[in-house]
Amino acid sequence: MPKLEEFQKWVKNNDLDIAYVSDFKNIEYFTGFSSDPIERVLGLFVFPNHEPFIFAPALEVEVIKEIGWPYPVYGYLDHEKPYDKIAQLIKEINPNPTKWGIEKDNLTIERFDQIKNHFSNVEVKSNLTDEINRLRLIKTPKEIEELKEAGKEADFALETAYNAVKVGKTEAEVAAELEYKLKKSGVMEMSFDTLIQAGAHAANPHGATDMNKIENNELVLFDLGTVHNGYISDVSRTIAVGKLNEKQQDIFDTCLKAQLKAQAAVKPGVKASEIDKIARDVIENAGYGEYFIHRAGHGMGLGEHEFPSIMEGNDLVLEEGMCFSIEPGIYIPDVAGVRIEDCVHVTQDGCEPFTNTTKELRYAKD
Numbered sequence: 001m002p003k004l005e006e007f008q009k010w011v012k013n014n015d016l017d018i019a020y021v022s023d024f025k026n027i028e029y030f031t032g033f034s035s036d037p038i039e040r041v042l043g044l045f046v047f048p049n050h051e052p053f054i055f056a057p058a059l060e061v062e063v064i065k066e067i068g069w070p071y072p073v074y075g076y077l078d079h080e081k082p083y084d085k086i087a088q089l090i091k092e093i094n095p096n097p098t099k100w101g102i103e104k105d106n107l108t109i110e111r112f113d114q115i116k117n118h119f120s121n122v123e124v125k126s127n128l129t130d131e132i133n134r135l136r137l138i139k140t141p142k143e144i145e146e147l148k149e150a151g152k153e154a155d156f157a158l159e160t161a162y163n164a165v166k167v168g169k170t171e172a173e174v175a176a177e178l179e180y181k182l183k184k185s186g187v188m189e190m191s192f193d194t195l196i197q198a199g200a201h202a203a204n205p206h207g208a209t210d211m212n213k214i215e216n217n218e219l220v221l222f223d224l225g226t227v228h229n230g231y232i233s234d235v236s237r238t239i240a241v242g243k244l245n246e247k248q249q250d251i252f253d254t255c256l257k258a259q260l261k262a263q264a265a266v267k268p269g270v271k272a273s274e275i276d277k278i279a280r281d282v283i284e285n286a287g288y289g290e291y292f293i294h295r296a297g298h299g300m301g302l303g304e305h306e307f308p309s310i311m312e313g314n315d316l317v318l319e320e321g322m323c324f325s326i327e328p329g330i331y332i333p334d335v336a337g338v339r340i341e342d343c344v345h346v347t348q349d350g351c352e353p354f355t356n357t358t359k360e361l362r363y364a365k366d
């Protein structure tokens, strides 16, 4: 478990007595064990000079052993008090840990209070969120392989969705057909709620697939992704149903130009903010600047929103192995919405997309 070893070294070098990882996605990143515990307690406890342990709901313990977790795992039953058990286990390793690392964006105050009840000298020396985000920022070749597989599934999903489009069908019907076919072919999980929006409905970039009917002569926006061995895909395309008018054609062409130009500029040494600016300049110069109302992209990997953020103000310099989306959009209220998105990984001298479905305008068969 090289990532866990690297993290343990960091715990040691930063003079922590204990690191408590509570975010289940971060636990998956370090251990390979994937489960959302919902309200139950799942934790990974890492020590500078002692083997780590996982504390989990009892019903997960056998699974954790089966995936080959080489260190101790302890369980608790629903009626037991998890933090009493956790405290006891920690005290066997270190009777009085004072310098703690916790994930400030994840551990609730209620749970932190429970820790403090057992360890009165708790001092939060480090916010693990920053360090773990930094580790997760650069993907290993193995992670990139998983992301490529997820990308292939997303290409298949798009093709399936395009074939399901028909005038008079609702967005929800198209999404249902798509997900039914994916499941039948063994793609078990979407990375987020599949988004299919037709016509003016697509002008709301955070709207949801609903009972809106697809009509002739409009644009239909797809944003979807799958999960492959824990790693996600995320892709957006916009296609035409029937004939487009000049305005629809113009916003499509502008968005595509912005996407292609930004993606072509990705390589090590370029700043994240520069990629955003390239996409934004194209859209602003075409007169649609006020309709591009989100950052150009987000990091992705195990989660669908990781780092780096591709946005103004983020001067992070891109490095090989970083993975993120490039997804400019133009949303004109009551008219139409267009978004075109590929996720890419930064290579030695450029980038490679995980999805390869054409971005040129396609027309739904009818």
Ligand SMILES: [Mn+2]
Residues within 6 Å of the ligand: 234, 235, 325, 327, 341
């Ligand atoms: Mn995205």
